[in-house]
Amino acid sequence: xxxxxxxxxxxxxxxxxxxxxxxxxxxxxxxxxxxxxxxxxxxxxxxxxxxxxxxxxxxxxxxxxxxxxxxxxxxxxxxxxxxxxxxxxxxxxxxxxxxxxxxxxxxxxxxxxxxxxxxxxxxxxxxxxxxxxxxxxxxxxxxxxxxxxxxxxxxxxxxxxxxxxxxxxxxxxxxxxxxxxxxxxxxxxxxxxxxxxxxxxxxxxxxxxxxxxxxxxxxxxxxxxxxxxxxxxxxxxxxxxxxxxxxxxxxxxxxxxxxxxxxxxxxxxxxxxxxxxxxxxxxxxxxxxxxxxxxxxxxxxxxxxxxx
Amino acid sequence: xxxxxxxxxxxxxxxxxxxxxxxxxxxxxxxxxxxxxxxxxxxxxxxxxxxxxxxxxxxxxxxxxxxxxxxxxxxxxxxxxxxxxxxxxxxxxxxxxxxxxxxxxxxxxxxxxxxxxxxxxxxxxxxxxxxxxxxxxxxxxxxxxxxxxxxxxxxxxxxxxxxxxxxxxxxxxxxxxxxxxxxxxxxxxxxxxxxxxxxxxxxxxxxxxxxxxxxxxxxxxxxxxxxxxxxxxxxxxxxxxxxxxxxxxxxxxxxxxxxxxxxxxxxxxxxxxxxxxxxxxxxxxxxxxxxxxxxxxxxxxxxxxxxxxxxxxxxxxxxxxxxxxxxxxxxxxxxxxxxxxxxxxxxxxxxxxxxxxxxxxxxxxxxxxxxxxxxxxxxxxxxxxxxxxxxxxx
Numbered sequence: 001x002x003x004x005x006x007x008x009x010x011x012x013x014x015x016x017x018x019x020x021x022x023x024x025x026x027x028x029x030x031x032x033x034x035x036x037x038x039x040x041x042x043x044x045x046x047x048x049x050x051x052x053x054x055x056x057x058x059x060x061x062x063x064x065x066x067x068x069x070x071x072x073x074x075x076x077x078x079x080x081x082x083x084x085x086x087x088x089x090x091x092x093x094x095x096x097x098x099x100x101x102x103x104x105x106x107x108x109x110x111x112x113x114x115x116x117x118x119x120x121x122x123x124x125x126x127x128x129x130x131x132x133x134x135x136x137x138x139x140x141x142x143x144x145x146x147x148x149x150x151x152x153x154x155x156x157x158x159x160x161x162x163x164x165x166x167x168x169x170x171x172x173x174x175x176x177x178x179x180x181x182x183x184x185x186x187x188x189x190x191x192x193x194x195x196x197x198x199x200x201x202x203x204x205x206x207x208x209x210x211x212x213x214x215x216x217x218x219x220x221x222x223x224x225x226x227x228x229x230x231x232x233x234x235x236x237x238x239x240x241x242x243x244x245x246x247x248x249x250x251x252x253x254x255x256x257x258x259x260x261x262x263x264x265x266x267x268x269x270x271x272x273x274x275x276x277x278x279x280x281x282x283x284x285x286x287x288x289x290x291x292x293x294x295x296x297x298x299x300x301x302x303x304x305x306x307x308x
Numbered sequence: 309x310x311x312x313x314x315x316x317x318x319x320x321x322x323x324x325x326x327x328x329x330x331x332x333x334x335x336x337x338x339x340x341x342x343x344x345x346x347x348x349x350x351x352x353x354x355x356x357x358x359x360x361x362x363x364x365x366x367x368x369x370x371x372x373x374x375x376x377x378x379x380x381x382x383x384x385x386x387x388x389x390x391x392x393x394x395x396x397x398x399x400x401x402x403x404x405x406x407x408x409x410x411x412x413x414x415x416x417x418x419x420x421x422x423x424x425x426x427x428x429x430x431x432x433x434x435x436x437x438x439x440x441x442x443x444x445x446x447x448x449x450x451x452x453x454x455x456x457x458x459x460x461x462x463x464x465x466x467x468x469x470x471x472x473x474x475x476x477x478x479x480x481x482x483x484x485x486x487x488x489x490x491x492x493x494x495x496x497x498x499x500x501x502x503x504x505x506x507x508x509x510x511x512x513x514x515x516x517x518x519x520x521x522x523x524x525x526x527x528x529x530x531x532x533x534x535x536x537x538x539x540x541x542x543x544x545x546x547x548x549x550x551x552x553x554x555x556x557x558x559x560x561x562x563x564x565x566x567x568x569x570x571x572x573x574x575x576x577x578x579x580x581x582x583x584x585x586x587x588x589x590x591x592x593x594x595x596x597x598x599x600x601x602x603x604x605x606x607x608x609x610x611x612x613x614x615x616x617x618x619x620x621x622x623x624x625x626x627x628x629x630x631x632x633x634x635x636x637x638x639x640x641x642x643x644x645x646x647x648x649x650x651x652x653x654x655x656x657x658x659x660x661x662x663x664x665x666x667x668x669x670x671x672x673x674x675x676x677x678x679x680x681x682x683x684x685x686x687x688x689x690x691x692x693x694x695x696x697x698x699x700x701x702x
Contacts, residue, residue, distance in 0.1 A: 020608070024638075075537060076540060076541075099537045100537060101538035101541070102430055102510065102535050102537065102538070103430075103467055103505060103535070103538065104538075106435060106437065107468070109435040110435060110436070110466070141637065153607070154637055155636065155637050155667050158667070168583065169583060170581060170584065170586075171581050171583065171584075171607070171637060172579075172580055172581025172583060172584035172635045173581060173583030175584075175635045175637055175667060176584060176587070176635050176666075176690070179635070179666065179667075196582055198430055198432050199432060223583065225582075225586060226586070228432045229433065230432075233433075249587070251584075251586035252586040253590050253593075254586075254590050254592075254599065255586060255589070256571065258401070259569050259602075260569075261569060261582055261586050261602055263582040263583070275590075291594070292591055292594050292690070292691070293584075293587035293590065293690055294591065294691040
């Protein structure tokens with residue numbers, strides 16, 4: 001098992017002929033991902049990295065049977081690319097691109113919400129209405145199920161197959177956490193970067209449901225950051241519905257108010273979204289909170305031990 | 309991107325939102341002429357800086373002079389504008405050094421019956437924009453939210469359909485607006501929401517929104533900021549940018565494609581990725597140090613960009629030591645190592661440099677540093693790095 005993606009996932013890269021798209025597609029293929037098609041409008045009929053390039057995602061679905069998309073198109077076209085992948089029937093859409101206008105994501109988010117209700121999107125019926133559509137990102141490192149499938153930009157070699165589900169709003173902080181876990185001998189079931197923007201396709205709660213239901217995931221490590229209330233909501237959900245041991249880290253406890261810390265989402269505004277509030281919510285839900293970023297792996301270990 | 313109040317009000321005017329008549333002035337003489345042109349017996353002179361809290365804020369070397377003042381004659385407009393222009397205004401948002409006043413807005417006075425609040429932001433939880441209204445106008449809305457949240461009313465709206473009439477009626481009932489004020493509110497609120505969407509704003513705030521004695525709604529103050537990611541759709545907004553209001557190092561970093569936030573401490577941090585950069589600041593603080601900045605070099609930076617990052621860090625006089633924390637993903641450790649060598653050659657390091665490298669091409673990166681002979685303190689992991697950099701400053 002694992003969540004979202006595995007060795008049978010067939011991936012299309014939208015923007016495969018761009019510099020970043022080509023570089024990371026190559027790394028994904030080398031990792032073992034079944035990346036079987038690319039899409040670049042106007043370049044249909046060519047090949048890239050030994051896979052066929054199509055003008056539309058619909059063709060990639062029809063001819064190569066893809067069910068997941070990895071998006072590397074420029075920010076101005078990302079919303080359109082996401083909607084195209086969903087419309088074509090991809091159930092997992094991973095948008096790596098950063099710098100997407102937030103109102104574009106408002107529109108995408110609400111279109112996907114309609115899709116989740118089983119209604120029609122545009123002209124075509126959702127290909128597989130029983131299976132949920134999952135958008136990861138934008139502005140995210142992607143998703144990896146170690147030793148099976150990597151859709152994203154994370155360095156593959158730091159990961160190890162194992163029982164910990166990892167989820168985060170940040171890329172490199174996830175690598176740091178995964179590295180600590182692997183060095184402690186704790187492998188990962190699936191690692192997912194949600195993205196650092198104010199509006200992203202998937203929430204911590206969505207993933208908690210998936211990890212809780214996945215028999216291969218035995219523990220969950222979550223990396224949050226200041227801004228918004230996603231971590232508080234996740235803590236409240238976990239308290240009620242998650243039985244597996246959980247650990248967490250919140251980045252930004254020293255960040256000043258009103259300053260945006262790199263991520264568009266990472267800002268303390270209106271007195272909301274402080275690290276202290278988030279840590280208090282997590283602790284009250286019985287989640288082991290790492291006090292230092294050097295302590296993330298060890299915190300996961302403590303949580304597992306405590307639960308036993 | 310933030311803009312000035314006078315610019316925000318011009319955008320509101322163009323969008324059909326009622327604002328008082330006003331004229332921007334850059335000298336005392338212009339302010340006097342503006343008073344005369346407005347033609348009333350009463351006007352307000354308002355310092356134009358990006359920071360909030362101007363009314364309560366005072367001039368640094370003249371604490372009796374506030375940033376916003378009523379004037380009753382052209383002569384008085386001259387003296388108030390003279391006391392503001394070219395002086396530093398200190399508010400709760402500027403820090404103790406204040407912000408130089410380069411422009412004032414001279415605005416016609418109005419007869420105020422009530423003061424309300426309106427604001428629009430993106431509501432993350434709902435995935436939609438939200439119009440917030442409050443009967444507690446003129447106050448700091450964060451205080452209202454903390455102490456009397458029941459006085460804040462919210463309506464989400466769809467960006468394409470816009471705010472609906474029933475939502476305006478709901479808000480009017482909550483705000484106790486009646487008669488002509490309801491008609492005025494319909495146009496005001498709908499136009500404001502439309503403006504938020506059409507210009508890709510991240511914040512539109514009218515505080516206070518006044519109800520005049522005649523019952524009309526008028527934006528007495530206005531604050532607008534834009535989604536930086538959407539500026540490419542609105543090239544006309546670029547000319548509203550006032551770079552003199554921005555931190556010079558933050559501006560310089562922005563030009564180099566780096567994300568930089570100036571802080572007060574003495575340990576310069578250079579990190580890849582926003583989450584890890586924040587975590588690194590936290591780590592420094594946990595070990596008793598104070599970060600001098602947040603600096604995310606991102607994933608796609610080349611040697612030249614990273615070298616510029618070093619130049620920015622080292623130009624901060626407060627910096628007594630630098631911590632480089634890189635977990636290579638897209639970013640290769642070799643790129644960072646080459647940039648360290650380049651910065652050493654072209655800028656020179658006058659402070660200790662602690663380097664922690666991990667991830668993509670880490671062995672080659674360490675080799676470059678070793679062979680270069682650059683004087684660095686190598687760290688093996690996060691805790692080791694924090695201990696070493698804090699020790700280097702003491």
